[in-house]
Amino acid sequence: AQSVTQLDSQVPVFEEAPVELRCNYSSSVSVYLFWYVQYPNQGLQLLLKYLSGSTLVKGINGFEAEFNKSQTSFHLRKPSVHISDTAEYFCAVSFSGGYNKLIFGAGTRLAVHP
């Protein structure tokens, strides 16, 4: 069975500091990987996705993620965070060859402090 684990439920960080949000997945088939962000009382916004090819994926708002097949990880990084990055971040997988079904991690709440 496929699953997604976000290793940190909360990550506090100071403004302009770097941040890494960790995500590991488990799957017996090839997967597509996604990171979404959710601001309060909003839906989910796609930050970036990995389908195939280069393992370093760049997304919106200065975020990037690296796919590591051997460690089954897809960690999200940003070199310098802003107050406006405070939000909930979700890692998700779907299955290549499968139908549209996303399996989400539990989420990581990023709190950026001045």
Added chain:
Amino acid sequence: KAGVTQTPRYLIKTRGQQVTLSCSPISGHRSVSWYQQTPGQGLQFLFEYFSETQRNKGNFPGRFSGRQFSNSRSEMNVSTLELGDSALYLCASSSGQGSDGYTFGSGTRLTVV
């Protein structure tokens, strides 16, 4: 390009009632998926419709049902509401391929009292 539209944004219902939520996908998208988000269970997949056919279903009781119309708009129905059905219900629009990004609506916040 207009985004995914979910209506209504907020709903308050009483236990035992039923409710219908609506989702209009991005123009040209033929797939609509529904998710339930709660503090305890997180984001859980309900079902997915593609060209008016349910292609995939999550582990929810039969009280949760949906349908898709020929214009790709989708509705989700919950009958005999329970307090535990209080949640944010999110709809996701896609062209239908698993490799596409999924565009989410702002959700419908359902409160059951």
